[in-house]
Amino acid sequence: xxxxxxxxxxxxxxxxxxxxxxxxxxxxxxxxxxxxxxxxxxxxxxxxxxxxxxxxxxxxxxxxxxxxxxxxxxxxxxxxxxxxxxxxxxxxxxxxxxxxxxxxxxxxxxxxxxxxxxxxxxxxxxxxxxxxxxxxxxxxxxxxxxxxxxxxxxxxxxxxxxxxxxxxxxxxxxxxxxxxxxxxxxxxxxxxxxxxxxxxxxxxxxxxxxxxxxxxxxxxxxxxxxxxxxxxxxxxxxxxxxxxxxxxxxxxxxxxxxxxxxxxxxxxxxxxxxxxxxxxxxxxxxxxxxxxxxxxx
Amino acid sequence: xxxxxxxxxxxxxxxxxxxxxxxxxxxxxxxxxxxxxxxxxxxxxxxxxxxxxxxxxxxxxxxxxxxxxxxxxxxxxxxxxxxxxxxxxxxxxxxxxxxxxxxxxxxxxxxxxxxxxxxxxxxxxxxxxxxxxxxxxxxxxxxxxxxxxxxxxxxxxxxxxxxxxxxxxxxxxxxxxxxxxxxxxxxxxxxxxxxxxxxxxxxxxxxxxxxxxxxxxxxxxxxxxxxxxxxxxxxxxxxxxxxxxxxxxxxxxxxxxxxxxxxxxxxxxxxxxxxxxxxxxxxxxxxxxxxxxxxxxxxxxxxxxxxxxxxxxxxxxxxxxxxxxxxxxxxxxxxxxxxxxxxxxxxxxxxxxxxxxxxxxxxxxxxxxxxxxxx
Ligand SMILES: Nc1ncnc2c1ncn2[C@@H]1O[C@H](COP(=O)(O)OP(=O)(O)O)[C@@H](O)[C@H]1O
Ligand SMILES: [Mg+2]
Numbered sequence: 001x002x003x004x005x006x007x008x009x010x011x012x013x014x015x016x017x018x019x020x021x022x023x024x025x026x027x028x029x030x031x032x033x034x035x036x037x038x039x040x041x042x043x044x045x046x047x048x049x050x051x052x053x054x055x056x057x058x059x060x061x062x063x064x065x066x067x068x069x070x071x072x073x074x075x076x077x078x079x080x081x082x083x084x085x086x087x088x089x090x091x092x093x094x095x096x097x098x099x100x101x102x103x104x105x106x107x108x109x110x111x112x113x114x115x116x117x118x119x120x121x122x123x124x125x126x127x128x129x130x131x132x133x134x135x136x137x138x139x140x141x142x143x144x145x146x147x148x149x150x151x152x153x154x155x156x157x158x159x160x161x162x163x164x165x166x167x168x169x170x171x172x173x174x175x176x177x178x179x180x181x182x183x184x185x186x187x188x189x190x191x192x193x194x195x196x197x198x199x200x201x202x203x204x205x206x207x208x209x210x211x212x213x214x215x216x217x218x219x220x221x222x223x224x225x226x227x228x229x230x231x232x233x234x235x236x237x238x239x240x241x242x243x244x245x246x247x248x249x250x251x252x253x254x255x256x257x258x259x260x261x262x263x264x265x266x267x268x269x270x271x272x273x274x275x276x277x278x279x280x281x282x283x284x285x286x287x288x289x290x291x292x293x294x295x296x297x
Numbered sequence: 298x299x300x301x302x303x304x305x306x307x308x309x310x311x312x313x314x315x316x317x318x319x320x321x322x323x324x325x326x327x328x329x330x331x332x333x334x335x336x337x338x339x340x341x342x343x344x345x346x347x348x349x350x351x352x353x354x355x356x357x358x359x360x361x362x363x364x365x366x367x368x369x370x371x372x373x374x375x376x377x378x379x380x381x382x383x384x385x386x387x388x389x390x391x392x393x394x395x396x397x398x399x400x401x402x403x404x405x406x407x408x409x410x411x412x413x414x415x416x417x418x419x420x421x422x423x424x425x426x427x428x429x430x431x432x433x434x435x436x437x438x439x440x441x442x443x444x445x446x447x448x449x450x451x452x453x454x455x456x457x458x459x460x461x462x463x464x465x466x467x468x469x470x471x472x473x474x475x476x477x478x479x480x481x482x483x484x485x486x487x488x489x490x491x492x493x494x495x496x497x498x499x500x501x502x503x504x505x506x507x508x509x510x511x512x513x514x515x516x517x518x519x520x521x522x523x524x525x526x527x528x529x530x531x532x533x534x535x536x537x538x539x540x541x542x543x544x545x546x547x548x549x550x551x552x553x554x555x556x557x558x559x560x561x562x563x564x565x566x567x568x569x570x571x572x573x574x575x576x577x578x579x580x581x582x583x584x585x586x587x588x589x590x591x592x593x594x595x596x597x598x599x600x601x602x603x604x605x606x607x608x609x610x611x612x613x614x615x616x617x618x619x620x621x622x623x624x625x626x627x628x629x630x631x632x633x634x635x636x637x638x639x640x641x642x643x644x645x646x647x648x649x650x651x652x653x654x655x656x657x658x659x660x661x662x663x664x665x666x667x668x669x670x671x672x
Binding site: 190 | 351354355356375376377378381382383385386387389391392393402403405406454458
């Protein structure tokens, strides 16, 4: 090893040490835990090694519920929020007046506390014996029947969850997409206009391919973020998510560790590793799709 | 297609909001561009060349005035209805498309009766690519090509719809010096072959002079002079044009006319019949100086540089508006460097007088190039 690469490694030591202690080692530990059967946290002992934790978790109705909820959340919110962000960004970059104002308004959710926003959503969608939330008032004004979105049927709760998630992730996506749109050389648009290109053709043959790396970035991070949803759900539906049928995978992991039914690090580890494998698979698929579409476009 | 620009003016709201008001980028631009010619639009950066071009192609609408293509008033027509092709300084080739897709792109915009079959489109692309000699590169991406090749693709894309007018906005600025030379020959050839009326924008006077049938010199949104390149060079109508054309540039002195004779500083230069007494600016082309023992203009010698055929003499004179002047003399001229002085006889036909206030040309008998003053 020559002096230069030795130096390089030297500079990397603090970061590697930090990552090793706080990321790599715990990951490894989680992996080990997930195969230790009958672990007792008090005595720190276990009976044997095997895949029992996995089969337990995969048969646990709460986990299945959490898995379903998480998948619905991911499949609904990632495409919808990305499309919505794209539409809003395109609109934003085509207006001149009050653009900064709109940009600020759209960015507000990003700088607002998650739990506070969750509470506001709860109030908006609530229905108590004494009063209806704002959303229900609108539904009734339009002639519908009020629904309890917070404590009612599962589909209503999922709806609130999806709307909330979309609303929370929009600002970041809009921020990324508006800057991606602004970085496209205006000469491309001028050239296209001289040739009489319709705005739709300009959008899908020029704009979209040019910002596609950013769109892919948002889709990948969006998937990962949605799979890791937890805090927001607590903000709206409270801490007893299993009872509400609104748990997510990360919520399940948390409950297994610290919740009322807690104290099961082995089950939590198994659930966490299942989540890890799912996210890894989806991300790999995403990257493959991206590589292919970049090559052939 | 003959193009007539009728008193075109373009005003923008001032970019600097503190100053406010409007900024006139193009001011009362009146020009006729003959059918099938290549016209060079020349001027320093920021003088309104691109704005003028954008108004011709329809990306911008003039604040005042009209634009005619032949007998049609196109002032308010959208670009695609005008039948123009445009090449940008940055080429603006779509990086995610192959060369073929890039050139084909404009054809894909044709609608209704003009719509082409896929085969016809491909045939047209081949034709345009053949014209600019990039047939072999059609399956490449722009990023896999040199700057010169990209430029050709941009020209092919502009020509594929067989436009009536071709507009080129500083098409050579991003190329290195050697490529610039060959590409400009190439543009000239393509223009000749197609006979398309072409407007070529540049801030490089040499480029404009070498390629154009006619040049239009602009300054601050105003046309300063229009004409054949050699004619504009020989007979500048004002100080700006005379300074802008020519390498090395014209040497400008503060002078005075008294009793029909021109004086530069303390030197009595020659007779200028028919010029009223008063201050003048004197522009003398580098080739207008002849070293002579009893020459009228007494200069301090700075350097003598031999460059192949020519010898370039760098000198100083108190009346000069710059620190140094440069004269090009024939290489057999004898210059005694030990004297630190050099005297020049001035050739009147290389000497131009201008009004110091307006910068307008002041003519005198003997300053004409051509039949009358032939030597
Ligand atoms: N959209 C605009 N708004 C305000 N000023 C502009 C605009 N476009 C161009 N200008 C100004 O008009 C002048 C001429 O610009 P341009 O035509 O691009 O010059 P050139 O192409 O000769 O370098 C410049 O001073 C520029 O700042
Ligand atoms: Mg320009």
